Amino acid sequence: MNEPAKDAENRDHKKLGKELDLFTFSDAVGKGLPLWTPKGSVIRRELERFIVDEEIRRGYLHVYTPDIAKLDLYKKSGHYPHYKDSMYAPIVIDDEEYMLRPMTCPHHFELYLDKPHSYRELPMRIAELAKLYRYEQSGELMGLQRVRTFCLADAHIICATEEQAADEISKSLDLIEYVAGVFGLKQETDYHFRLSLGDRNNTGKYYKNDAAWEKSEALLRDLLKKRGEKFEEAKDDAAFYGPKIDVQMKNANGKEDTAFTVQYDFCMPDRFDLTYVATDGSKKRAFVVHRSSIGAIERIVAFLIEHYAGAFPLWLSPVQVKLLPISEKHAGYAKEILEQLRAENIRVELAEGDSLGKRIRDAKMEKVPYVLVVGDAEVEAKTATLEGRAGKVGALPIADIIVKLKEEIRTRAA
Ligand SMILES: [Zn+2]
Known part of the structure; x- marks a missing residue:
C-alpha cells in the first residue's frame, strides 16, 4: 500500500472509532443508528457545549422543539414532496399521522x-441542537x-x-470560519465554499419564482465576492426554497460532503405567513x-477523528490525563491528585497494575494527551512529573499543573 493510502486507512474514522472506543452500532438497534460510548459522548458533549455557548454569545436564542410532528406540518412547509423518500413511514396516533422530523x-x-x-x-436567531431522522439507503x-x-x-x-x-448570512459565515479556525482547519486545504444554485427549468425540484431565484442567487454571489472568498458554483444543488452557500469538506478517503451550510429562503415566509410589525405599525413579510x-454533530465528529488522526486536542479528549503511580506504594498519593484534578473538572484516569512502561505505551495508544507519573521523589516534593505528546514537561507542583491544563482547555489550544 502506498503512503497516502496507508495514512488514509490509519485516519479512517470507522477504524479509529473502534480502536479508541468512541461509537458503535448494533444490529438489534438498527443500521445507521449510532450508539455513542461514554468516551465518544464526551467529545460530542464538549462540541455541543462549545457551539451553544458560542452561539449564545453571538445573540442566538437556543430552544427545544419535538422530534416528531404531524405530517401536515411538512405539507404546509412544502418539504413533504421533496423529502418523502427520505422520511420514515408515518406513526398513526388518534387517527392522525405523525412523522419523525x-x-x-x-x-x-x-x-x-x-x-x-x-x-x-429582529433579526431573531432561533437555534437548536436538533435530532433529525432521514432514511439513507444501506449502501x-x-x-x-x-x-x-x-x-x-x-x-x-x-x-x-x-x-x-444579507448581513446575517455574512455573520453566519463569520461563525463558520471561527469554528473552522478553532479546529485548525484552513480554507482551500481543508474546506472550500460552494455557491449552490437552482435550476429554473426544474420546477419539480425547485419552488417556482424566477425573479426571486435571480435576485437571491445574485445576493449570495455578491456577498461572497465582497468578503473576498474563493468559491465554486454548482448548478442544480440548491435547497428547494432557495440558493445556499455550502462549506465542503473531504473525508480521509477523499469523499466530499457538505459540512456546514447557509441558505437564503424566499419561500417559507410566504408559506408560514411569517410577519413582523414595522415602524409604522403595519404588518410586513419577514425574510429567513x-x-x-x-x-451535524455525527459528521463533524467523523471528520475531526480523521483530521486529528484520533489525537484530539486537550479540550476534546475523552481522557485528558492518565495518572501513573510508579509502584503500589505511590497509589495513595496518586488518588489524592486524582481527586484534586476531578474537582477542577479535568477528566482523569488512574492506571495501575501493569509495568510503568506498558502503562505509558497504553496511554499513547489511547492517544491520551498527558500522563502524570508519581514516585518517591514526587511524593516527597508534593509534585508530579508531567509528560505530553511532545515529550516530558517535568516535575511540577499539582497547583501549577492544574493551572497549565485549565488554560490549555479554556483556550481550546490545538
Ligand atoms: Zn431550515
Missing part, C-alpha cells in the same frame, strides 16, 4: 408564530459520516429586510436564513 425549519417557524413580533426583535451508510439519525446544530434567522438577511454552524 427530517428537518427543524417548520418547528421553529411555528414557535415564531406563537405571538406577534416587532421589528425591534450509502458510512460510519458516523452517513447515518439515519443525526443531531444538527441548526438555526433559523428571521429578518426584517433583505439587507438584514437557514444555517448550520458546526453542521
